Amino acid sequence: RRAFFRAKMGPLFPVLCLALHLVPLSKHVVVAPRSARPLMLSGASASDELAAKIDAACQASINGAVRPPSLKELSARTFGTPEELVRLELERTEKFAEEARRQNELAAVYNSLVASGELKAFGSVQQSPVPNRKVSVEDQLRLTGLPTTAFAPRGSGSGPLAAGAFTALALAVFSANLQVDFRLVGGAAALALALDNVVFGGVGLEVAARLLRPAYQRTIIEHEAGHFLTAYLLGCPLEACLLDPVVAARDPRFQGAAGTIFFDPLLAEAMRSGSMPRSSVDRYSVVVMGGIAAEAELNQRAEGGRADEEALIRLLISLDGGKTWDLGRVQNQARWAASSAALIIRAHRPAYDALVAALTQGKTVGQCIIAIETAIRDNPPELGAMAGASGATIGSAPSDAATRGATPPPPPEVPREEALAAMTKRQQAVGSRLKEVSERLQELSNK
Numbered sequence: 001r002r003a004f005f006r007a008k009m010g011p012l013f014p015v016l017c018l019a020l021h022l023v024p025l026s027k028h029v030v031v032a033p034r035s036a037r038p039l040m041l042s043g044a045s046a047s048d049e050l051a052a053k054i055d056a057a058c059q060a061s062i063n064g065a066v067r068p069p070s071l072k073e074l075s076a077r078t079f080g081t082p083e084e085l086v087r088l089e090l091e092r093t094e095k096f097a098e099e100a101r102r103q104n105e106l107a108a109v110y111n112s113l114v115a116s117g118e119l120k121a122f123g124s125v126q127q128s129p130v131p132n133r134k135v136s137v138e139d140q141l142r143l144t145g146l147p148t149t150a151f152a153p154r155g156s157g158s159g160p161l162a163a164g165a166f167t168a169l170a171l172a173v174f175s176a177n178l179q180v181d182f183r184l185v186g187g188a189a190a191l192a193l194a195l196d197n198v199v200f201g202g203v204g205l206e207v208a209a210r211l212l213r214p215a216y217q218r219t220i221i222e223h224e225a226g227h228f229l230t231a232y233l234l235g236c237p238l239e240a241c242l243l244d245p246v247v248a249a250r251d252p253r254f255q256g257a258a259g260t261i262f263f264d265p266l267l268a269e270a271m272r273s274g275s276m277p278r279s280s281v282d283r284y285s286v287v288v289m290g291g292i293a294a295e296a297e298l299n300q301r302a303e304g305g306r307a308d309e310e311a312l313i314r315l316l317i318s319l320d321g322g323k324t325w326d327l328g329r330v331q332n333q334a335r336w337a338a339s340s341a342a343l344i345i346r347a348h349r350p351a352y353d354a355l356v357a358a359l360t361q362g363k364t365v366g367q368c369i370i371a372i373e374t375a376i377r378d379n380p381p382e383l384g385a386m387a388g389a390s391g392a393t394i395g396s397a398p399s400d401a402a403t404r405g406a407t408p409p410p411p412p413e414v415p416r417e418e419a420l421a422a423m424t425k426r427q428q429a430v431g432s433r434l435k436e437v438s439e440r441l442q443e444l445s446n447k
Contacts, residue, residue, distance in 0.1 A: 051366030057109040061102045061239050107265045110237045121376045123235025126395035129343040135335040144342045150296040151338045153305035220258050225355045226294025227260035231287045234395045236262045279393045285337035288312050293341035350379035
């Protein structure tokens with residue numbers, strides 16, 4: 001080789017050899033030492049393995065979700081024989097028991113990762129940053145720096161509205177150019193929108209809204225990140241975060257164009273036992289209002305969240321039939337929960353920003369959790385924003401880990417005779433009601 005290069009380069013060969021010997025050796029070392037590279041790869045692989053473990057548990061929980069009753073099942077429940085009703089009721093009970101078992105398995109995975117020290121932020125917030133349960137409009141402004149109007153949803157967002165306006169304009173131009181009656185085109189469009197709403201849950205309009213207004217998609221991500229982060233910090237296991245309206249429409253657990261799927265094992269156990277502790281109600285309230293609080297914190301206004309408010313109202317009223325949870329108390333609970341969520345997000349702002357970035361990139365639940373944990377490790381929560389964290393208990397205490405991971409007891413067995421009697425009574429009531437409706441329709445037709 002030396003002879004080859006000497007022959008090719010001629011008199012320049014000695015000069016080249018001398019230059020190579022004069023260059024310091026450190027200039028040639030442009031890669032990291034061997035001892036450093038395995039550590040970097042080990043950390044990355046550990047995070048990937050942790051994310052994959054969480055995602056596998058989430059997928060197993062999704063597979064056990066109970067789907068809404070089909071038209072065939074609804075028809076059988078209305079017109080079926082007592083034996084068919086008993087069979088359907090038992091099948092439904094078994095499905096819910098299986099769903100509860102899978103959810104508890106998912107909770108056990110989260111708890112085991114907390115016990116091993118792999119998840120440090122899960123359930124790390126135990127107390128509300130709002131010291132008092134009673135929060136007036138003035139208190140909310142003083143605590144958060146935001147008026148109550150900032151937490152008031154303006155509807156389903158301006159995205160569908162913009163899509164509707166653009167569609168109407170396009171139809172008007174289309175009908176004018178083709179000299180077609182606008183009423184005919186508009187009627188066809190209205191029928192298509194109605195079918196989209198009834199059959200597909202409004203997926204078509206939602207997709208059009210996000211295409212026409214990209215900022216609307218960003219608002220949805222920021223909203224769902226508020227639910228995601230508050231649920232994680234309060235110790236509620238997360239199953240999924242659905243941002244694609246097409247995927248959301250196919251999911252059996254969810255009705256809507258986007259949403260964060262979480263559950264509280266303590267709340268589910270309390271509902272089964274019939275005894276609802278206030279801490280479970282408060283925890284659910286903060287997570288449900290987390291999306292509205294995130295929008296208010298970032299944009300000083302909330303576009304979405306009307307469904308979240310309705311979900312909170314339904315839960316509170318169902319506790320005692322509205323006897324103690326009147327309108328004033330429900331509004332106070334909403335203000336308290338929204339203020340608590342806003343202050344929690346503010347204290348964990350780097351983690352929230354990292355979560356928004358992960359959701360924007362389409363990361364999985366496990367990868368989003370890694371982003372939260374990394375951000376909190378590198379940027380501990382600001383104590384100033386959580387200085388009032390001496391309020392109501394809203395987090396799942398570490399001592400509850402064993403309870404949350406335990407398999408729920410099987411539902412009590414109902415004797416077949418009692419089940420048949422109950423179903424027969426229910427079928428008679430439905431038949432009587434149908435008879436009344438038929439008689440009323442007959443009277444109206446005779447008139």
